[in-house]
Amino acid sequence: MVTLAKVAEAAGVGESTVSRVLRNHGSFSRKTKDRVMEAVERLGYVPNRIAGTLASAGSRLVAMVIPSLTNIVFADVLRGASGILEENQHQAVFSVTEYEPEKEEALVAAMLAWRPTAVMLAGFEHSNGTVKMLRASGCRVVELLDLDGAAQDLAVGFSNRAAGSVAADFLLKRGYRKIGYVGHDLDRDTRAAKRFAGFRETLGAAGFPLVDSEIHAGASSVEGGRLALERLLTRMPGLDAVYFSNDDMALGGYFHCLARGIQVPERLALFGHNGLDIGRVTPQPLSTIRTPRVATGRVAAELVVTDAPSQVVDLGFELIEGATA
Amino acid sequence: MVTLAKVAEAAGVGESTVSRVLRNHGSFSRKTKDRVMEAVERLGYVPNRIAGTLASAGSRLVAMVIPSLTNIVFADVLRGASGILEENQHQAVFSVTEYEPEKEEALVAAMLAWRPTAVMLAGFEHSNGTVKMLRASGCRVVELLDLDGAAQDLAVGFSNRAAGSVAADFLLKRGYRKIGYVGHDLDRDTRAAKRFAGFRETLGAAGFPLVDSEIHAGASSVEGGRLALERLLTRMPGLDAVYFSNDDMALGGYFHCLARGIQVPERLALFGHNGLDIGRVTPQPLSTIRTPRVATGRVAAELVVTDAPSQVVDLGFELIEGATA
DNA sequence: TTGAAAGCGCTAACAC
DNA sequence: GTGTTAGCGCTTTCAA
Numbered sequence: 001m002v003t004l005a006k007v008a009e010a011a012g013v014g015e016s017t018v019s020r021v022l023r024n025h026g027s028f029s030r031k032t033k034d035r036v037m038e039a040v041e042r043l044g045y046v047p048n049r050i051a052g053t054l055a056s057a058g059s060r061l062v063a064m065v066i067p068s069l070t071n072i073v074f075a076d077v078l079r080g081a082s083g084i085l086e087e088n089q090h091q092a093v094f095s096v097t098e099y100e101p102e103k104e105e106a107l108v109a110a111m112l113a114w115r116p117t118a119v120m121l122a123g124f125e126h127s128n129g130t131v132k133m134l135r136a137s138g139c140r141v142v143e144l145l146d147l148d149g150a151a152q153d154l155a156v157g158f159s160n161r162a163a164g165s166v167a168a169d170f171l172l173k174r175g176y177r178k179i180g181y182v183g184h185d186l187d188r189d190t191r192a193a194k195r196f197a198g199f200r201e202t203l204g205a206a207g208f209p210l211v212d213s214e215i216h217a218g219a220s221s222v223e224g225g226r227l228a229l230e231r232l233l234t235r236m237p238g239l240d241a242v243y244f245s246n247d248d249m250a251l252g253g254y255f256h257c258l259a260r261g262i263q264v265p266e267r268l269a270l271f272g273h274n275g276l277d278i279g280r281v282t283p284q285p286l287s288t289i290r291t292p293r294v295a296t297g298r299v300a301a302e303l304v305v306t307d308a309p310s311q312v313v314d315l316g317f318e319l320i321e322g323a324t325a
Numbered sequence: 326m327v328t329l330a331k332v333a334e335a336a337g338v339g340e341s342t343v344s345r346v347l348r349n350h351g352s353f354s355r356k357t358k359d360r361v362m363e364a365v366e367r368l369g370y371v372p373n374r375i376a377g378t379l380a381s382a383g384s385r386l387v388a389m390v391i392p393s394l395t396n397i398v399f400a401d402v403l404r405g406a407s408g409i410l411e412e413n414q415h416q417a418v419f420s421v422t423e424y425e426p427e428k429e430e431a432l433v434a435a436m437l438a439w440r441p442t443a444v445m446l447a448g449f450e451h452s453n454g455t456v457k458m459l460r461a462s463g464c465r466v467v468e469l470l471d472l473d474g475a476a477q478d479l480a481v482g483f484s485n486r487a488a489g490s491v492a493a494d495f496l497l498k499r500g501y502r503k504i505g506y507v508g509h510d511l512d513r514d515t516r517a518a519k520r521f522a523g524f525r526e527t528l529g530a531a532g533f534p535l536v537d538s539e540i541h542a543g544a545s546s547v548e549g550g551r552l553a554l555e556r557l558l559t560r561m562p563g564l565d566a567v568y569f570s571n572d573d574m575a576l577g578g579y580f581h582c583l584a585r586g587i588q589v590p591e592r593l594a595l596f597g598h599n600g601l602d603i604g605r606v607t608p609q610p611l612s613t614i615r616t617p618r619v620a621t622g623r624v625a626a627e628l629v630v631t632d633a634p635s636q637v638v639d640l641g642f643e644l645i646e647g648a649t650a
Numbered sequence: 651t652t653g654a655a656a657g658c659g660c661t662a663a664c665a666c
Numbered sequence: 667g668t669g670t671t672a673g674c675g676c677t678t679t680c681a682a
Contacts, residue, residue, distance in 0.1 A: 053676085075397075115374075
């Protein structure tokens, strides 16, 4: 294995000189630089960041602890973040919690062992152990995709409660009155639960309380949405609109309607959440709310690499009228 | 910052004893263990893996250099791999190449600086620089989702050429004769190019050469599939079947047919690739080939953690008849 | 502009 | 069963 010492020897200079040249920091002559770079090339030297990190300060590692990779939402956040991180010589390290707080705690502990510059997490709901460790570690903490709660340090996202409320307003304004909900495992996905709470509250306040709801046991999926809508309609055929916990679920509902010849939105209106691209090109574009997923990752990464002061960044969201409601 | 030395002092034992207890390696008395663990708890000590890695051998870091996160395929591979890696106390580190070989080379260099146990890459096509670095690094290399080419060390996946050929056979057996192709940027996605090659060859050999093809400029997407199929049909309205570069594209094509009232499969048959879940719950299930994405990640991770000898693992694929062809 | 040397926090021999 | 010590490969003073 080629080390910095070997490069120094090959170039006939001291180790610290090689280090300075490689990091382009401190002073060295043009001639020295050429000699060093030539040796680096010739030996195929790759700096060892493990050693570098230990010797200096920051690891330039950013830990991303996300609930799921199946859900495109988090893949989008990762994508946004990793782009910015790479541009700034940082490295993303990630792990997946499957929406389990205990697993999150274990994973945060494992990540902290790498002394990351920052840890990014989904939302504000974490175990006491997780919060304690994070605080003790002294590294930056970024909580993503939620604004309804108290941030530990940095937070980037939008209000899920508000999104649910806006969805309700929209359906009401369109004249729908007998409104149902199709969701997935809310104990785990607390952000979906917050949307549902905002939705329900707004409906109630308008005097048209939620008629019925059906929860798909397990993670959100297109199939889950299709099956759950079918069950809901069997029980409550008179509904005129359904709000889904997200676009995956809504798409499943839409497929169910297409398959059964249920006229959308005349017989039944459908409303999703997230504004996924696929919802733009279905025969009828999905009525939904576009969330700033990639931007959330990007902004979070920017805050981290610039070492910004603690703050909460509201990226908002955007109603997409679509044609299904 | 709490270090192992401080824990040792607090527990009134030597550093190596703490290290032994924490790694549960070597011998120590029950009493000592309790004293150490108590101190660890009390001080909230989190081991520093940076230092640990430098002092010992392996980093237990696995670098995953993937083309895209938008494409669910790679998210699935990541998911499969990260599960196994976590179970075995390894950490996944990833970066995204956007299908650009130069970017891949830069990212591999960056990853190598972390002295990973293994580097996982998509497919066999890499720049000379990438191959050279990888070879020089001495770490394990796993090439994923491709079998049509020469492996550097480990390879896990299936034959894309064979998948294309099987798709062609299926369409021919169903009696389709005027067959077209809708794909995306083939220069970059070499695996899609291999499928297309296998498809085309098999059609030609059967005496029914490909009638026409339409390439969507850019990455694969549902929208791309929809637009490209529209263009293809405008130019060549007599086609009776279309093979798509993957399910995303095929789904777009299916949506186009639904929107235009084109009878599927009577007027036009559609065939995809990947066997995504969403294709199982569309009004008509998509005819496609299911690929072992999660399994690919899982097997790759297992080979790495067990330090298996160089080998090529063919996980195969499975034809799904569906109802669109 | 450059080199020598002291760590960074841990692991692994080796001695006791 | 336990402590001492010499590194791992860098970065960073501090002199020269």
